[in-house]
Amino acid sequence: xxxxxxxxxxxxxxxxTDLSEIQAVIDGTVHAxxxxxxxxxxHELQEAFGFIAPAAVPLIAGALNLSRAEVxxxxxxxxxxxxxxxxxxxxxxxxxxxxxxxxxxxxxxxxAHRLGVAMGHARxxxxxxLEPVYCLGLCAIGPNALxxxxxxxxxxxxxxxxxxxxxxx
Amino acid sequence: MTRVxxxxxxxxxxxxxxxxxxxxxxxxCEVVRTGSYGLFAIEPLAEVETAEGRVAYGPIGPEDxxxxxxxSHPARIGAIADxxxxxxxxxxxxxxxxxxxxxxxxxxxxxxxxxxxxxxHALPPQAVVDAVKASGLRGRGGAGFPxxxxxxxxxxxxxxxxxxxxxxxxGDSGTFADRMLMEGDPYCLIEGMAIAGHAVGASHGYIxxxxxxxxxxxxxxxxxxxxxxxxxxxxxxxxxxxGSYVCGEETALLESIEGLRGEVRAKPPLPAIEGxxxxxxxxxxxxxxxxVPFILSEGAQAYANVGFGHSRGTxxxxxxxxxxxxxxxxxxxxxxxxxxxxxxGGGTASGRPVRAVQVGGxxxxxxxxxxxxLPFDYExxxxxxxxxxxxxITVFDDTADMARLARFxxxxxxxxxxxxxxxxxxxxxxxxxxxxRIVSKAPRAAGAAETLPQLRxxxxxxxxxxxxxxxxxxxxxxxxxxxxxxLGGFAPYPxxxxxxxFPEDFGGAETLTEAAE
Ligand SMILES: Cc1cc2nc3c(=O)[nH]c(=O)nc-3n(C[C@H](O)[C@H](O)[C@H](O)COP(=O)(O)O)c2cc1C
Ligand code: SF4
Ligand code: FES
Numbered sequence: 001x002x003x004x005x006x007x008x009x010x011x012x013x014x015x016x017t018d019l020s021e022i023q024a025v026i027d028g029t030v031h032a033x034x035x036x037x038x039x040x041x042x043h044e045l046q047e048a049f050g051f052i053a054p055a056a057v058p059l060i061a062g063a064l065n066l067s068r069a070e071v072x073x074x075x076x077x078x079x080x081x082x083x084x085x086x087x088x089x090x091x092x093x094x095x096x097x098x099x100x101x102x103x104x105x106x107x108x109x110x111x112a113h114r115l116g117v118a119m120g121h122a123r124x125x126x127x128x129x130l131e132p133v134y135c136l137g138l139c140a141i142g143p144n145a146l147x148x149x150x151x152x153x154x155x156x157x158x159x160x161x162x163x164x165x166x167x168x169x
Numbered sequence: 170m171t172r173v174x175x176x177x178x179x180x181x182x183x184x185x186x187x188x189x190x191x192x193x194x195x196x197x198c199e200v201v202r203t204g205s206y207g208l209f210a211i212e213p214l215a216e217v218e219t220a221e222g223r224v225a226y227g228p229i230g231p232e233d234x235x236x237x238x239x240x241s242h243p244a245r246i247g248a249i250a251d252x253x254x255x256x257x258x259x260x261x262x263x264x265x266x267x268x269x270x271x272x273x274x275x276x277x278x279x280x281x282x283x284x285x286x287x288x289x290h291a292l293p294p295q296a297v298v299d300a301v302k303a304s305g306l307r308g309r310g311g312a313g314f315p316x317x318x319x320x321x322x323x324x325x326x327x328x329x330x331x332x333x334x335x336x337x338x339x340g341d342s343g344t345f346a347d348r349m350l351m352e353g354d355p356y357c358l359i360e361g362m363a364i365a366g367h368a369v370g371a372s373h374g375y376i377x378x379x380x381x382x383x384x385x386x387x388x389x390x391x392x393x394x395x396x397x398x399x400x401x402x403x404x405x406x407x408x409x410x411x412g413s414y415v416c417g418e419e420t421a422l423l424e425s426i427e428g429l430r431g432e433v434r435a436k437p438p439l440p441a442i443e444g445x446x447x448x449x450x451x452x453x454x455x456x457x458x459x460x461v462p463f464i465l466s467e468g469a470q471a472y473a474n475v476g477f478g479h480s481r482g483t484x485x486x487x488x489x490x491x492x493x494x495x496x497x498x499x500x501x502x503x504x505x506x507x508x509x510x511x512x513x514g515g516g517t518a519s520g521r522p523v524r525a526v527q528v529g530g531x532x533x534x535x536x537x538x539x540x541x542x543l544p545f546d547y548e549x550x551x552x553x554x555x556x557x558x559x560x561x562i563t564v565f566d567d568t569a570d571m572a573r574l575a576r577f578x579x580x581x582x583x584x585x586x587x588x589x590x591x592x593x594x595x596x597x598x599x600x601x602x603x604x605x606r607i608v609s610k611a612p613r614a615a616g617a618a619e620t621l622p623q624l625r626x627x628x629x630x631x632x633x634x635x636x637x638x639x640x641x642x643x644x645x646x647x648x649x650x651x652x653x654x655x656l657g658g659f660a661p662y663p664x665x666x667x668x669x670x671f672p673e674d675f676g677g678a679e680t681l682t683e684a685a686e
Contacts, residue, residue, distance in 0.1 A: 072484025
């Protein structure tokens with residue numbers, strides 16, 4: 001499991017605080033959305049905590065009158081939802097056809113090499129993760145990536161080096 | 170104060186538009202952030218307001234601001250409408266995209282906004298449905314189903330509650346028109362959905378946007394807040410996807426909004442009869458709904474006058490991949506593939522010969538240049554063993570390895586399969602393995618069980634290369650005919666078209682394709 005930064009660590013050090021914080025997010029979201037609240041709620045939790053802690057599952061199930069298996073089934077179906085804390089920086093590189101047509105495979109190899117992590121993994125020190133994404137809708141200017149949510153286009157060797165040094169900070 | 174227009178579209182920002190906008194603001198200009206016109210080779214683009222109209226410069230960087238403002242910069246384009254990429258377009262749906270401030274209600278109204286909704290409100294629901302039918306509009310999400318007929322079904326269904334859903338899951342590689350419209354002209358989609366609500370008797374709508382589109386999500390949410398009064402009593406809400414491609418399939422999308430795993434439902438019942446929470450539901454693509462305001466304000470005939478065969482109106486084609494002038498090109502149906510790739514797209518970005526284009530996203534066929542005479546038309550593409558899909562064209566140069574791309578299609582299908590039916594869930598994985606064996610020329614030999622003396626009827630000789638190819642074709646046929654939805658059903662298209670048109674990449678004997686060209 002990747003290392004957490006100190007803030008997350010302290011929050012998780014006290015499980016009671018953590019659970020009450022999770023409950024607060026649940027109460028806020030379930031109140032606002034009437035029907036089909038599960039996906040919006042999971043997005044809210046991930047936004048607030050960076051991931052959906054296993055401890056949140058029974059709380060979600062209770063709030064939405066679902067079984068824990070149903071909640072787990074939804075979390076595990078959707079690639080976006082994580083059940084472990086994310087790396088400090090996330091590089092999502094597009095692997096779809098239009099980016100492949102513009103040399104995406106070579107850039108994937110270059111980025112993996114520079115970041116020191118294989119595609120689909122987080123580096124052991126928790127500093128950076130390289131994740132696949134299938135199209136960002138920027139298909140005429142690839143290869144493309146989201147670096148901590150910021151879109152970056154026309155990635156070449158130089159840009160890969162810039163991204164790598166940026167995420168070491 | 171000089172007014173300067175700079176796009177805040179996600180693609181423009183990825184190319185550095187924010188820095189350019191900031192530099193103009195520092196130089197004392199009033200900067201208006203717009204959507205993108207859709208030609209990325211000239212971005213970052215800035216338009217300076219002058220007495221003669223807007224004068225465009227691009228591509229430029231923040232260091233170019235002074236030269237742009239004194240008119241001396243060499244990247245001067247002049248009026249955007251006169252640029253060859255734009256001059257022959259027919260912008261029915263994207264008329265405002267790039268021109269207006271996407272969130273300005275005043276801009277929207279000043280550029281013809283809400284005229285369609287006003288016209289619709291003056292008509293009984295059936296007359297609105299009739300207008301959409303008469304326009305010949307077909308669904309732009311892929312299947313090309315007539316939109317008016319879908320609306321008629323929902324209008325005719327009696328229920329205490331009905332819904333309008335906009336499918337903005339746009340997962341196909343090579344497509345970005347939905348994204349550009351939501352970022353660049355969100356009120357147009359809102360207007361289209363409000364018209365649909367009036368037409369079928371629905372009071373609430375959902376826009377399901379993929380999570381990979383953070384800019385579009387923000388733009389739509391902001392636009393819905395501002396337009397709430399204008400569309401009342403109709404209400405709208407954004408729902409965000411979570412990285413699953415199959416949730417673009419309409420029934421998986423329903424499950425996802427309901428808070429379930431995105432598994433495909435068997436049809437019937439049609440969503441138009443039993444959709445969201447069992448209620449009659451219109452599900453349409455962004456571009457289908459965004460075409461409706463034009464149809465109501467300008468008349469069904471104005472829309473139907475353009476087009477080809479049974480494909481009426483305009484299609485916002487997205488030219489992507491290894492192409493020089495990639496971007497969004499809205500034009501009447503009937504334009505040929507070759508015109509789009511060569512005349513409009515300018516050939517490959519790498520300068521090498523075009524080897525193949527994939528039309529219609531990851532489930533679309535690969536076409537060689539020998540088929541570039543094909544007109545953009547649903548029927549013509551189906552007859553050629555392909556599909557238009559969401560009208561994305563991905564261009565590949567001669568370095569493309571078609572066997573690898575065929576493998577990717579199977580790999581993608583395996584990764585995104587919802588798991589409901591066997592041909593797709595298991596067949597796709599077997600497809601990957603089979604293509605690996607074919608390419609490495611390592612046909613499957615008999616396994617441990619098959620060589621047991623008890624299994625004396627089992628075949629013990631390894632398959633030949635031809636037999637492995639035959640098996641791959643057979644697998645594709647099974648997936649085509651045995652899958653519940655088009656993910657498993659269409660994933661064979663890229664595979665079979667690669668096999669048919671580029672057999673040399675699969676390690677077979679030399680073929681006659683090249684001689685035939
Ligand atoms: C795997 C799969 C993915 C799909 N993805 C989308 C999508 O992202 N956007 C879309 O509008 N339609 C998508 N569709 C088509 C929808 O099922 C449906 O036909 C469409 O939303 C209907 O709207 P239309 O009639 O306006 O085209 C997809 C279909 C399949 C099988
Ligand atoms: S074809 Fe694939 S995605 Fe479609 S229903 Fe079957 S398993 Fe699910
Ligand atoms: S294929 Fe990479 S952004 Fe669309």
